[in-house]
Amino acid sequence: DGGITQSPKYLFRKEGQNVTLSCEQNLNHDAMYWYRQDPGQGLRLIYYSQIVNDFQKGDIAEGYSVSREKKESFPLTVTSAQKNPTAFYLCASSAGQGATEAFFGQGTRLTVV
Amino acid sequence: KQEVTQIPAALSVPEGENLVLNCSFTDSAIYNLQWFRQDPGKGLTSLLLIQSSQREQTSGRLNASLDKSSGRSTLYIAASQPGDSATYLCAVSPIYNQGGKLIFGQGTELSVKP
Secondary structure (H helix, E strand, O other): OOOEEEEOOEEEEOOOOOEEEEEEEOOOOOEEEEEEEEOOOEEEEEEEEEEOOEEEEOOOOOOEEEOOOEOOEOOEEEOOOOOOOOEEEEEEEEOOOOOOOOEEOOOEEEEEO | OOOEEEEOOEEEEEOOOOEEEEEEEOOOOEEEEEEEEEOOOOOEEEEEEEEOOOOEEEEOOEEEEEEOOOOEEEEEEOOOOHHHOEEEEEEEEEOOOOOOOOEEOOOEEEEEEO
């Protein structure tokens, strides 16, 4: 089945710890995105990548880092610099910018303990 | 700055009723508008994509319309079922945007009662 796979589904982070969220797609899409979803705030863009080895900051990139070494993979690292990381994280992909349909993974819920 | 608003925030209807969800946006310079469904604790499922040159799209019991000049879109659900209960999100892809970024509304939480 073609789609986007996010793992893990649930993740717990201790104070001061870095954690990495995985996102893999087999849709052969060029563009990939990370969004954060908080209750009452909708989805906000963290980082995006339009091509391998290139990525740009979104609206709330502080405290996050990404890499795009392969077309299929776009992992997100939540660093200790992110002061309020508890949220639902969604990865998406599309064939390219603009007029193409976006598809989303099932999300990772990150909780600080 | 593009802003997307969805009204109402929550809606409860009896099974079998036809219903309309509303989405408005402030800047008509968009590539497309997309409607999504989100079940609790799950990701987003794409329902319908309307390109800026289109007026409507249909899929089964769902029909979405787009009036770009007035900055409005509606999602019509015919003969609602309890399985339609979910949060519905609309999102626009602005022409002058960051590489395909979507701007989302806050969503409408729909509950269909048996």
